[in-house]
Amino acid sequence: MSRYITASEYAARRERLFAALPAGSLAIICSNPEVLRNGSDNTFSYRASSDILYLTGFTEANCMLVFDKTGLSGSASSNEHSAGKGQNRFIMFVQPHSPAEEIWHGKRAGVSGAESDFGADRAYKIGSAKMVLSRLAKKAKAIYFKSGVNAKLDAIVTNALADKATGQRDPLAIVAEQRLVKSAAELAIMRRSGQVGSVAHRAAMSHCLAGRSEFALKGVLEFVFATNGGVASYDTIVAAGVNGLCLHYPAGLSTLNNGDMVLIDAGSEIAGYASDISRTFPVSGRFTVAQKELYEVVLASQLAAIAAIKPGVTWGQLEKICEDVLVNGLNSLGFPMGKGGLSMSDVMPHGLGHWLGLDVHDVGKYRQRSQVEAAKSGRSAGKKRGKDVDRPFLEGMVLTIEPGVYLSLTDKRIPEPYRGICIRIEDNIEVTANGAYVQTDAPKSVQEIEEFMDYARNVRAECGDDALGIHIKLED
Numbered sequence: 153m154s155r156y157i158t159a160s161e162y163a164a165r166r167e168r169l170f171a172a173l174p175a176g177s178l179a180i181i182c183s184n185p186e187v188l189r190n191g192s193d194n195t196f197s198y199r200a201s202s203d204i205l206y207l208t209g210f211t212e213a214n215c216m217l218v219f220d221k222t223g224l225s226g227s228a229s230s231n232e233h234s235a236g237k238g239q240n241r242f243i244m245f246v247q248p249h250s251p252a253e254e255i256w257h258g259k260r261a262g263v264s265g266a267e268s269d270f271g272a273d274r275a276y277k278i279g280s281a282k283m284v285l286s287r288l289a290k291k292a293k294a295i296y297f298k299s300g301v302n303a304k305l306d307a308i309v310t311n312a313l314a315d316k317a318t319g320q321r322d323p324l325a326i327v328a329e330q331r332l333v334k335s336a337a338e339l340a341i342m343r344r345s346g347q348v349g350s351v352a353h354r355a356a357m358s359h360c361l362a363g364r365s366e367f368a369l370k371g372v373l374e375f376v377f378a379t380n381g382g383v384a385s386y387d388t389i390v391a392a393g394v395n396g397l398c399l400h401y402p403a404g405l406s407t408l409n410n411g412d413m414v415l416i417d418a419g420s421e422i423a424g425y426a427s428d429i430s431r432t433f434p435v436s437g438r439f440t441v442a443q444k445e446l447y448e449v450v451l452a453s454q455l456a457a458i459a460a461i462k463p464g465v466t467w468g469q470l471e472k473i474c475e476d477v478l479v480n481g482l483n484s485l486g487f488p489m490g491k492g493g494l495s496m497s498d499v500m501p502h503g504l505g506h507w508l509g510l511d512v513h514d515v516g517k518y519r520q521r522s523q524v525e526a527a528k529s530g531r532s533a534g535k536k537r538g539k540d541v542d543r544p545f546l547e548g549m550v551l552t553i554e555p556g557v558y559l560s561l562t563d564k565r566i567p568e569p570y571r572g573i574c575i576r577i578e579d580n581i582e583v584t585a586n587g588a589y590v591q592t593d594a595p596k597s598v599q600e601i602e603e604f605m606d607y608a609r610n611v612r613a614e615c616g617d618d619a620l621g622i623h624i625k626l627e628d
């Protein structure tokens with residue numbers, strides 16, 4: 153259980169899902185599968201499904217959550233648990249205690265732990281899932297289940313549903329909308345994750361030295377994540393020079409060279425919540441004229457988009473603001489932006505940003521049906537499909553703003569001094585009633601970066617590399 157989210161908040165989240173489900177329905181959510189990394193025993197580090205983390209804080213594999221509104225009464229003990237909660241029954245199927253398994257993989261919550269610590273009204277061994285689900289499915293008027301997450305558990309569910317195995321609705325779509333607006337507790341964790349990620353970027357910047365590898369900076373970043381109780385929220389990107397042309401380039405063995413920039417896109421995951429930060433800076437600590445000119449255009453576009461964020465604003469409006477600044481800035485540097493020249497996607501082949509939360513690219517729709525259209529079509533609103541429009545931001549949403557430019561070495565339309573330069577600048581922003589609250593704060597302006605790297609160079613010269621201290625740890 154997360155020490156950041158209270159048991160009553162988890163319970164309230166489950167009640168909201170129950171409230172969205174029709175009476176007589178049954179919703180089933182399966183955990184992510186464990187995936188082999190090599191051989192037959194060694195799996196990738198297991199990371200629980202974000203929906204299960206959201207609804208319970210439960211982090212073990214091989215589990216199913218069941219939201220039972222069929223009104224079927226269970227055993228006597230379950231009636232005691234669910235007293236006063238109407239017909240809603242929250243059931244968990246989990247791995248049972250097993251000394252033989254637990255000696256290798258650690259202690260499990262088990263059936264009793266699922267009930268005492270994770271809020272289940274009733275828990276069962278995962279091995280009983282087929283039997284119990286068959287019984288519940290027989291009475292269910294509607295099934296909410298999305299297959300495709302976990303083939304092994306899918307097979308058990310599909311089997312149990314029998315003739316109701318088709319035509320189900322997606323429970324995760326309901327949870328996704330719940331997850332989009334963050335609670336006060338979630339915002340507090342995300343601010344912390346943003347701080348940890350920012351400290352990691354500062355550490356990487358201070359350890360950047362020509363001759364080192366991308367991997368070395370990845371090590372610095374992930375050391376800071378780990379010493380603050382986190383992990384990388386996605387595969388750490390450290391791209392030297394033109395490696396940045398690959399948007400999701402995974403850090404490798406390329407050497408950092410003076411004269412080049414290095415693009416780092418890395419974030420921490422703290423208590424399940426991601427930060428997602430990008431910084432681009434010169435390996436030498438000093439921008440060339442061309443790097444500085446281009447960097448300031450990208451930074452201006454990012455700052456303009458961030459400044460415009462407030463409740464009611466849409467992605468489309470931010471994209472327009474960002475694009476205007478980028479196009480004008482690039483034009484003034486001699487780029488042939490526009491018809492017959494370079495298009496936006498030639499220089500920035502990705503979107504301006506995305507929702508952020510338990511998932512790095514968090515859930516929740518980006519577009520929704522126009523309110524005007526919905527009002528016009530009146531009673532038939534549910535059936536008649538209107539035009540989808542960008543949804544307005546709400547207080548409590550968290551998103552990234554990450555403009556970039558990625559300039560090929562060989563495209564002759566690009567003015568020569570700028571060829572081969574790749575820049576992305578990304579921060580994490582919380583939508584508040586007063587506008588944007590930026591959760592991340594690593595050095596960003598040309599002056600901040602140069603001063604910070606000067607400082608690192610001086611410390612290194614006087615005290616040696618160790619004094620730079622990747623042993624940076626945030627206070628609780």
Ligand SMILES: [Mn+2]
Nearest residue numbers: 428552554578
């Ligand atoms: Mn991002």
